[in-house]
Amino acid sequence: MGTPPADPATETFVAHRNLLFTVAYEMLGSAADAEDVLQETWLRWAKVDLTQVSDQRAYLVRITTRLALNRLRTVRRRKEAYVGSWLPEPLLTAPDVADDVELAENVSMALMLVLETLAPTERAVFVLHEVFDVSYDEIAAALDKTPSAVRQIAYRARRHVDARRPRQVVPASLTRAVLDSLRHAVEIGDLQGILHVLAPDVVLVADGGGIKQAALRPVIGADKVARMVVTGIGKVDSILTAEPTVVNGNPSLVLRLDGRLDGVLAVRVENALITGLYYVRNPEKLTRVETATPLTVR
Known part of the structure; x- marks a missing residue:
């Protein structure tokens, strides 16, 4: 049957x-x-x-x-x-997400963090209109607002996001190349090698959720970030490996200590240098980095 x-x-x-x-x-x-x-x-x-x-x-x-x-x-x-900095939950994504440049940008860690700075209604309007191309009339019906009010909210949200989002769309190939240099330097604890790929004003945001050790506040500046990466990610008497992967539609690294999953490292790249590092160590947020999660805007 x-x-x-x-x-x-x-x-x-x-x-x-x-x-x-x-x-x-x-x-x-x-x-x-x-x-x-x-x-x-x-x-x-x-x-x-x-x-x-x-x-x-x-x-x-x-x-x-x-x-x-x-x-x-x-x-x-x-x-x-929440204890310390909060980062979005990273998702291992299929290659088709990475191939969709617009979707990959919209679900990137960098843009997801920008969306966190919006008020709830602004975020809803921005996501529906800018990401999913939902009409103002449909959004108005969903939010019980007038189309004109939704247009005003969309305008404010777009200005807010545009002022904070990455100024350029970086090809995945360039991000992978920069990440590969970082991966090699991290695995051998090469401080100068790490500094070589960091922008002077780079920001490291780490999320341990009070469960795993992580910087409670963003770390700013290449020297401080590089030393934090060497001392905070690489552990004495532990073997650190960094595996290339695709998280939230963008090239990223899965870090393991002695073979055990330690965290996911995503980056924001501008002008061939890393301007943002996002390191998720909270184990409650690492349940979706082994199996791909399908995402779509259609």
Whole structure:
């Protein structure tokens, strides 16, 4: 006997699941929270009379957006009590995400951190319009606002993000080349080699979540960052390996100490130098770096 066909509600939800997850993750920066939002979305979707829904994709995005926005307001309070710096949860992503330059930029650690500086509604509007190309009318319906109000919010959010986002889109090949130089220097503890690929005003943000040791505040300046990398990442009497990978659509490194996963290192590159280092050590955020998470804007 074959598998019985899924009901229409299930088929539609499964067809758009990757999109809904990406929407929730972009808004929340947490895969765990995004999965919770998807579960709530499904519970609400299962009760909908599909004969009354003209655009099922838009309807699902609307449910997900509202639930993610509610959760975003809650997790912002949680982040205020977070120990040390907070970084988005890194996701191992498939090659097709890296091939989509626009998507790779939008889910990069650097831009995700910029989105953290937006107010919840501004973030929702920016993500929906700029990342997923949702119309102002649809966003207005999702947020219970007028289209004109949404346009004003979008304008403010775009100005805020443009002032803080990387000024240039760097080819993945260049990022990989810079990372390869960093990887070699880190593995052998070469301080000068590390300095060679760092911009003078480079910033290192480390996230240990109070579980793993990490700098509680951003470390600024090439000398300080290089020494922190040598002494804080490389451990005495431990074998450090750095494996090239693709995290959040961008070349990154998975670091292991004596073969055990220690953290994920993502970078921001400008003018062939590293201007931002993002090191996630919190083990609760490292559950999605071994298996690829599918992301999409379609």
